[in-house]
């Protein structure tokens with residue numbers, strides 16, 4: 414790679430840093446530049462799951478996009494610099510019918526500088542081969558290590574393609590309490606933190622809660638975001654236990670939208686009150702006679718869930734942690750002290766602090782008076798992943 418291409422790639426990698434894994438996972442952080450006759454005229458990054466990929470964002474920024482056909486305007490951009498090989502398949506893309514490969518082709522791009530190939534063996538090198546076949550000059554800089562260092566969440570997701578990327582989110586006091594001793598949790602944090610919680614729902618394919626949270630909180634579990642916000646998805650609502658379906662008919666949970674009830678009791682059926690939005694799935698019991706969480710995740714993945722948000726309660730969260738099925742935690746901390754009440758994860762815990770799960774890749778933000786901290790997880794004995 415010559416100095417000119419390398420310095421453009423550096424800019425693209427910086428552009429990718431404007432994104433956070435918290436919003437893109439399981440997708441990677443990717444940055445792109447759009448050029449015309451050697452001059453950068455646009456830049457963009459993939460900002461959130463379901464949002465425009467970096468290539469589209471850069472083409473839009475360059476003015477190389479036609480809103481009426483919702484596709485590239487040919488002849489404006491002739492070169493692109495991208496940190497990752499463009500996607501060559503539309504599979505899994507939520508908002509567009511076209512792959513980024515097709516976008517570059519229809520924009521009339523003639524030269525592409527790439528940081529890294531797609532690590533997914535099903536796509537690795539496919540777009541590079543396709544572009545070269547069409548006479549597009551492709552410079553592959555071989556900067557896979559740099560791309561990986563920028564994308565620990567994406568790499569984590571690649572390790573388990575058979576299940577969704579799983580985040581667990583809760584609100585707690587400074588002493589880590591998520592509810593009072595008799596189960597009241599609404600509300601611990603302020604409006605800003607709760608508004609961000611809705612955005613997290615909107616970028617998730619599904620939300621899961623435990624039976625007791627359903628019973629005590631009767632949450633609506635929909636994403637309530639303002640119409641100006643880019644993320645407008647509504648997640649599938651998943652409940653660990655169908656015995657509480659009776660609740661679904663009343664109150665907040667009765668709002669329309671698909672709901673999935675998980676059971677490990679083969680006799681369980683959908684009781685009266687269920688409608689066409691309700692689906693019951695049977696999974697095997699685990700050692701404690703409760704639904705096998707890994708099976709639940711496999712079923713969700715089969716149903717197209719790539720990102721799952723767990724919103725309580727503390728026993729269900731601890732069960733996911735114990736079985737090693739959590740990828741990330743998002744904690745909203747309110748400046749309050751309970752001095753008692755329910756903890757965020759009610760499990761047995763490790764027998765030594767050395768065996769505690771390690772948190773890394775922190776994304777931290779002030780949400781009004783509250784503090785949001787998001788982390789990726791790794792087991793105490795797993796190799797350190799570079800941030």
Ligand SMILES: NC(=O)c1ccc[n+]([C@@H]2O[C@H](COP(=O)([O-])OP(=O)(O)OC[C@H]3O[C@@H](n4cnc5c(N)ncnc54)[C@H](OP(=O)(O)O)[C@@H]3O)[C@@H](O)[C@H]2O)c1
Nearest residue numbers: 583584591592596598623624625626725726727728729732
């Ligand atoms: N601050 C926050 O962000 C927040 C968020 C959500 C909830 N909360 C609070 O958390 C409290 C509820 O939490 P919780 O811990 O009592 O209950 P929970 O985790 O919501 O539900 C526990 C129940 O889920 C069922 N379950 C199914 N599979 C399970 C598994 N693999 N492991 C464990 N449980 C499984 C069990 O029902 P069976 O016993 O019938 O099998 C179990 O009793 C409420 O007070 C709520 O307000 C706080």
